[in-house]
Amino acid sequence: MMKNLLAQRANPDVTSALSGLFPTDTHPDAISFAAGSPRESLFPVKEMQRAFHDAIDQQGAHLFQYQTAQGNPELRAKLAARIGKWGQVVTTADNVVLTVGGQQAIELVAKALLDPGDEVAVEVPTYVGALAAFDLYQPTYHAVGLQADGLDLDQLEETLRQHPGIKLLYTVPDYHNPTGITMSVAKRRQLVDLANRYDFVILEDSPYRDLGYVQSPLPAIKSFDTQGRVVFVSSMSKILMPALRTGWLVADGDLLAAIMKVRFGSDLETTGVTHAAINVFMEENDLDAHVNVLKNHYREQCAAMVAALQADFPDEVDFTTPQGGFFDWVTLPAGIDTGKLLANQIIPQAHVSYVPGTNFYPNRDSHNGLRLCFTGMTPDEIAVGMKRLGDQVKAAVRETRPVF
Numbered sequence: 049m050m051k052n053l054l055a056q057r058a059n060p061d062v063t064s065a066l067s068g069l070f071p072t073d074t075h076p077d078a079i080s081f082a083a084g085s086p087r088e089s090l091f092p093v094k095e096m097q098r099a100f101h102d103a104i105d106q107q108g109a110h111l112f113q114y115q116t117a118q119g120n121p122e123l124r125a126k127l128a129a130r131i132g133k134w135g136q137v138v139t140t141a142d143n144v145v146l147t148v149g150g151q152q153a154i155e156l157v158a159k160a161l162l163d164p165g166d167e168v169a170v171e172v173p174t175y176v177g178a179l180a181a182f183d184l185y186q187p188t189y190h191a192v193g194l195q196a197d198g199l200d201l202d203q204l205e206e207t208l209r210q211h212p213g214i215k216l217l218y219t220v221p222d223y224h225n226p227t228g229i230t231m232s233v234a235k236r237r238q239l240v241d242l243a244n245r246y247d248f249v250i251l252e253d254s255p256y257r258d259l260g261y262v263q264s265p266l267p268a269i270k271s272f273d274t275q276g277r278v279v280f281v282s283s284m285s286k287i288l289m290p291a292l293r294t295g296w297l298v299a300d301g302d303l304l305a306a307i308m309k310v311r312f313g314s315d316l317e318t319t320g321v322t323h324a325a326i327n328v329f330m331e332e333n334d335l336d337a338h339v340n341v342l343k344n345h346y347r348e349q350c351a352a353m354v355a356a357l358q359a360d361f362p363d364e365v366d367f368t369t370p371q372g373g374f375f376d377w378v379t380l381p382a383g384i385d386t387g388k389l390l391a392n393q394i395i396p397q398a399h400v401s402y403v404p405g406t407n408f409y410p411n412r413d414s415h416n417g418l419r420l421c422f423t424g425m426t427p428d429e430i431a432v433g434m435k436r437l438g439d440q441v442k443a444a445v446r447e448t449r450p451v452f
């Protein structure tokens with residue numbers, strides 16, 4: 049009734065990339081590999097409770113006053129030092145902006161850069177939340193494939209030659225959502241070189257970079273940036289708790305100024321009380337030690353999932369072997385639609401769920417991939433769920449085999 053009054057970007061008839069993503073199954077034996085949530089039992093609740101208490105004790109009423117637009121300066125300084133130590137990015141608190149999750153940082157970059165029709169390159173598959181944010185600014189997408197060592201740079205360069213107007217490239221270089229793939233250091237360097245030559249901005253989205261199960265974090269793409277054209281984004285959601293809704297970005301020069309300009313229109317400033325508490329948490333606790341605890345659990349869960357993919361899935365199925373992060377990406381034979389398979393067969397018969405792959409493609413033109421998240425369950429639970437899923441996938445693959 050009111051639809052004629054709505055902006056095109058908000059048309060509720062066009063579904064968001066994020067809607068309907070997580071299938072519901074209320075069966076008591078249901079096992080979900082769908083939501084990309086960290087394991088709740090590992091949240092440092094007591095320590096965070098104390099940090100909130102101490103932050104309020106230290107600052108009293110002043111803590112609840114309007115604060116600074118970029119966010120708590122002490123926390124920004126700690127994050128600048130952290131990305132210096134683990135990502136070799138030389139920066140200071142002045143270039144860090146605190147945001148409402150990494151999600152808001154992505155949306156602010158889109159808002160600062162994109163007019164309707166502007167060209168954006170994304171790796172495919174890609175993070176659905178980024179597509180949901182970009183979609184609001186009505187861009188034209190160019191999809192670039194992923195290889196075992198990250199973005200296919202030959203394909204990217206070919207795309208840039210054909211579409212020199214591309215303004216923005218979005219990438220998740222570390223333990224990518226949804227595939228778990230990590231971009232090599234050589235490609236990080238080459239990507240910045242391409243951005244300099246073809247004049248585009250790189251949005252480096254890296255919420256999983258601390259969660260490597262085999263090696264230490266690689267230098268960030270931002271560490272190779274000499275022209276201020278890389279915006280680095282990360283988050284506390286995966287290494288602390290998502291409900292803190294605390295993300296952050298690092299940007300320089302004009303990009304930083306543009307991001308701050310659009311940020312004023314969005315929310316003036318973020319949640320200072322929470323940021324003060326996180327700052328105190330990082331003073332009272334060793335964040336790296338907490339991250340190590342997470343890694344010790346997730347490493348085993350990741351191994352359990354890969355072992356099950358090897359043991360319980362048919363040869364026609366491809367899958368990634370992540371070395372960190374939350375996800376594994378599985379590719380079924382072309383012709384199998386993982387969305388229909390899930391709804392019609394797997395949930396009703398086996399009560400296991402995953403996220404079907406279609407929404408991870410900006411043009412929704414690929415249907416045989418699926419994302420599995422391994423962080424929510426113990427290795428034993430993963431083994432049980434994956435056996436059930438593997439049996440269903442075997443049956444689906446059998447049906448696609450030619451009959452002679």
Ligand SMILES: Cc1ncc(COP(=O)(O)O)c(C=O)c1O
Binds near residue numbers: 177285
């Ligand atoms: C690649 C990627 N970027 C950004 C986010 C946003 O997370 P948050 O807004 O909770 O920081 C997520 C969450 O799943 C993600 O996987």
